[in-house]
Amino acid sequence: QVQLQESGPGLVKPSETLSLTCTVSGGSVSAYYWSWIRQPPGRGLEWIGYVYYTGGANYNPSLKSRVTLSIDTSKNQFSLKMSSVTAADTAVYYCARVKASPIGETFDYWGQGTLVTVSS
């Protein structure tokens, strides 16, 4: 059974960089795409982007200028960095596995999520 676990600081100051890591167990990151999704308190889900084991990535156009996704196959982990954060970036951040096909993307396994608060 594939399991994902997010880790990283729960509090980030405005204008600084948010950094999260997702550790995958029960399967290898050297297959599939791996994604980050966030959910502001009391609101809906927003796709941030995904990364492939080759290092190639695709980003939500609305966040692309501030987001970098990377992957470390030796540690079976992938990571999110989001720069110049504001209070609007306060959210629960989820990592998820993506099953991609020519006609769609399915997020079939999710981490439990980690709350990141942006505040001074």
Place this chain on the structure above:
Amino acid sequence: QSVLTQPPSVSGAPGQRVTIPCTGSSSNIGAGYDVQWYQQLPGTAPQLLIYDNTNRPSGVPDRFSGSKSDTSASLAITGLQAEDEADYYCQSYDGRLSGSVFGTGTKVTVL
């Protein structure tokens, strides 16, 4: 902002049938991209409920079913149970945005 529209809430009595519509456009559902549905129980992460428009992952009761037509999709829950109280989100790929998009989410309340 979400490009897939869902009603904020639906409700039904135990045992009843409820449906949740998901309205998209010609760049996502209408372009032929598959639709997925996720169930988010209070305080937990979303879980895959329906994939590729109509398929249920192992372990999902057959009370849940999905359909798709033109630029819309729909999730039906038959024999509504108290444990079905949750938020439900549709999701698809958008060719114009070149990435995944989620619906606005629907809260299901069992009366």
